[in-house]
Amino acid sequence: MKLKSLLLGLIAAFVFVGCAAEPEAAAPTGEANSAAKVETGGSTSEPVAFKNKYGKLVCPMMGVEMKDESEAVGYVDHEGTRYFMCCDSCLKMGKNDSAKVAEKAAGM
Numbered sequence: 169m170k171l172k173s174l175l176l177g178l179i180a181a182f183v184f185v186g187c188a189a190e191p192e193a194a195a196p197t198g199e200a201n202s203a204a205k206v207e208t209g210g211s212t213s214e215p216v217a218f219k220n221k222y223g224k225l226v227c228p229m230m231g232v233e234m235k236d237e238s239e240a241v242g243y244v245d246h247e248g249t250r251y252f253m254c255c256d257s258c259l260k261m262g263k264n265d266s267a268k269v270a271e272k273a274a275g276m
Contacts, residue, residue, distance in 0.1 A: 215250035218273050227254035228273035229261055246270045 217237070220226040225234040232254035234240055240252035244262035251269045253259040262269045 215245045215248055218249050218251050220276055225252050226276065227252060227258055228269050228276060229258035230254050231276070244269050249273075 217225060218228065220233065222233075225236065225240065226232065227234070227240070228251050234252060234254065237243075237252060240254065241256055242259040243250050243252045244259070244266050245251075246266035246269055249270065251262060251266075251273060253262055
């Protein structure tokens with residue numbers, strides 16, 4: 169019985185803090201950097217969405233791919249690029265430091 173309670177407690181802890189930890193960033197390679205692209209928009213005033221090398225929206229903080237904007241909890245704009253966030257923790261971190269978001273995206 170104690171084992172079940174312990175396991176349930178651990179599972180609950182992982183669920184509640186899933187996005188709190190930042191993943192380890194791999195050393196960027198030239199190919200990966202050149203493959204990451206930004207969707208071009210028709211207007212210079214409208215930020216363009218950051219996408220990975222596969223053309224998917226991706227949260228630069230956690231690296232989570234999203235099918236479309238509706239899967240994101242929000243976004244952060246930085247220097248003409250819109251970065252969609254996968255969870256509230258990433259959104260909060262991004263709003264606190266949008267330059268860090270752009271830096272993480274550059275390493276993808």
